[in-house]
Each structure stands twice: as structure tokens, then as C-alpha cells.
Amino acid sequence: MADPSSPPLVVPSLPWRFSTRTTDIDLASAQGAETYYPLRMGVLGRAQRFMMSIDAMQLGAVLVGDCRFDADISMDFEELRDFYHVNIPLSGHLISTNLGNEVIATPQHAVVFGPTGSVRLNHWDAGSRILCVKIGRVALEAELERLLQRPVRTPINLAPALDLSGGYGRILRDLACLLARQVAAETPLARQEIIGVPLWHNMLSHLLAAGEHDYRDELLGPGRPCRPPAVKRVVEAMHAAPETPFTAASLADLAGVSIRTLQAAFRTYVNMAPMAYLRNVRLERVHAELAASPPTRTTVTEVAHRWGFTHLGRFAAAYGRKYGVPPSETLWS
Structure with missing residues (x-):
């Protein structure tokens, strides 16, 4: 077994998704250092065996690794510097x-x-x-500035503990689980830009909403309604290119206001949230494409994914509410 004080090994560049298993602590330290940060890893107690398992995916500015060890271990890292980090236990516990x-x-x-x-x-x-x-780090701090529509002092002083039992924290956990499950998928939906970009941006915004920090009250506070021209710009952009991987932040940038302000304006002038309006526009495009496509040359799943719908059950329910029939009936009619 390697001396835990020895420097980590260097391994090749990380692919966009990968799975690894090893019983060698040197290789485990090397893979951990390459995937995350320079580290020293040690086994606690007198474990009879050691194994590390990592299934990971990099999506935009976010990397999620589903990590397991079959021995009690410790790790030491230097400053993360260019990164923020969240450890979300699905089982067991971690003291840090x-x-x-x-x-x-x-x-x-x-x-x-x-x-x-x-x-x-x-x-x-x-x-x-x-x-x-x-x-x-750059991405999370930029996300906060986009949400607030102003510069912020960095680094963001996030509280060390984050509640996962409900609210924004539970959604953050669910988003991380969704991304982790994509590692084993034959054709990961997250690889499609229209799905992947909003997914990792949502992870950033939900971390900022869930965690305690100096800007949280301002971030979650009510916004001032903006004037209709700002709403008009966003609506026109959605209709012009609904396949664009819009996020709440990018729509607010387009309007020139904060996300909260844009949401308040949409409630006032459109009677729904911006992303709900975008979903309706995309449903209209799905309906038009299904109605015009030969059923032997396409499928409902292909069309739904092309327009950004990842959960086919929720998509079918939304389609049925809007058009009164299942999407398959439109395709085969």
C-alpha cells in the first residue's frame, strides 16, 4: 500500500464521461487527482481490501461523480482555488x-x-x-452576477452545510442524480445542447438558491415588474428560435433585467413564467412537426428530444393537456 503522504500520480486528461474501478490505492489517488484536485488519500484502520468506484460526467462547468469506496478512507486537498465543490451523500456519511x-x-x-x-x-x-x-468558480460567480444583474464580491461565501431535505436543496440533489445516471446511458440526453446547457445552469442556480450566503436574500427577494418591451423581446426570441438552449438567466440577459424581475413581468403581462411560456412554444413546434412527419421516418421520442423534452411521461402529459390527444395520435393521424 502506498504512503499516503506521497504526491499524487499524473494520469491522462479526463474524458467527458467515464467509469473506473480499481483496487490499487495509487491508481485511485491518481484518478481522484485527475478528476478533481491534487490530493493525498489514505485508508483508515486495518482494512482487508480496498476498492474505489467512480462514474462521472462533465457537463459544461459542472462535473458530477458517483463515488464509492469499500474501505474507510481519508483525503487531504490544498485550496480548490478555481472551483466550488459539493458532496451529496446518497447513503452513509462523510466527516470533513x-x-x-x-x-x-x-x-x-x-x-x-x-x-x-x-x-x-x-x-x-x-x-x-x-x-x-x-x-x-468562474461559472458559479458569473451565474450569481447574471441572476442579480450586478457585480458581486468574490469568492461567494457559501455556508459549509446545505439542507437536502426539501426546497432548492432537494432539487439540486435530484439534478445531480439525473446527471449521474447519464453516465451509463447509451445516448446521454445531456449531451444535446438544448438539454445539457439548461441542466448545468439549473444546478448552479439551485445551489445559489439553496445555500446560505451574503446574496441569498437579495437573490430570492421579489423583483420589480419590467416594462412590456422587455417581455416582448424575450417572447420574440423564443418564437424565433425555440430550439435555443435558453435558461432563465439567458432570457433575463436578453431582457436586460434580473430573473426575478422578468418572472414578475411575465406573471403580469403573460400570466405564466418565462420557462412555462417557452415550453408551450416548444410544444407547438412538436405538434407541427409530428403532424407533418411520415410516421415511418420519425418517432415521438426523437421529436420530443429535438425540442428539449427529456422526461417523456411529463412531455406526453403536457401535450395531452394542450391538444387533447397523445402525441402518437398526432404522428399517426
């Missing part, structure tokens, strides 16, 4: 320390690290399954 804060992460509470201060994973319990989420 950063900036003097010790946090016990469980399926009800994640632990969050900022880009400053060394990180120690004091005890990763054997058998624990943890989603390790690595987030580009």
Missing part, C-alpha cells in the same frame, strides 16, 4: 473540515467547500455512496 468548520454530511445534509482554505475529508465511511460535484 474546511476553514475550521467540521461538517457531517448525510443524505439529509450536503457539505459545501469554497475555493479558499485546505480541505480534509476526515472519514469517508466505507460503503457510502456520495455524489461529488465539482463546479467551475
